[in-house]
Amino acid sequence: MRLRVLGEDWTVRTEVITGTDGTRAYCDSQTREIVLDPDSSGREDLLHETIHALENCLNVCLSEDQVQALSRGLWAVCRDNQELMRDYLFGADQDTQA
Numbered sequence: 001m002r003l004r005v006l007g008e009d010w011t012v013r014t015e016v017i018t019g020t021d022g023t024r025a026y027c028d029s030q031t032r033e034i035v036l037d038p039d040s041s042g043r044e045d046l047l048h049e050t051i052h053a054l055e056n057c058l059n060v061c062l063s064e065d066q067v068q069a070l071s072r073g074l075w076a077v078c079r080d081n082q083e084l085m086r087d088y089l090f091g092a093d094q095d096t097q098a
């Protein structure tokens with residue numbers, strides 16, 4: 001899958017991630033890839049890794065705790081306001097090419 005992040009093309013793919021630290025997803029800024037383990041939480045992990053991609057594109061540095069807080073917060077807002085997100089934020093009359 002392709003993911004556009006501030007004009008950059010990133011690839012999102014699934015791969016079994018082995019390791020002992022419990023990592024279920026990662027973002028590789030060198031290859032512009034987001035890799036999700038099939039056992040990851042999917043959309044929530046994708047949002048988390050997308051924030052890491054944004055860090056890279058914007059050349060800012062967030063702590064892992066900050067990325068975690070932002071991804072959990074944004075996920076909850078999107079999940080709890082799906083109608084508003086669909087109709088207002090991503091509605092047909094809105095510019096989705098920002």
Ligand SMILES: [Zn+2]
Pocket residue numbers: 048052064067
């Ligand atoms: Zn992270």
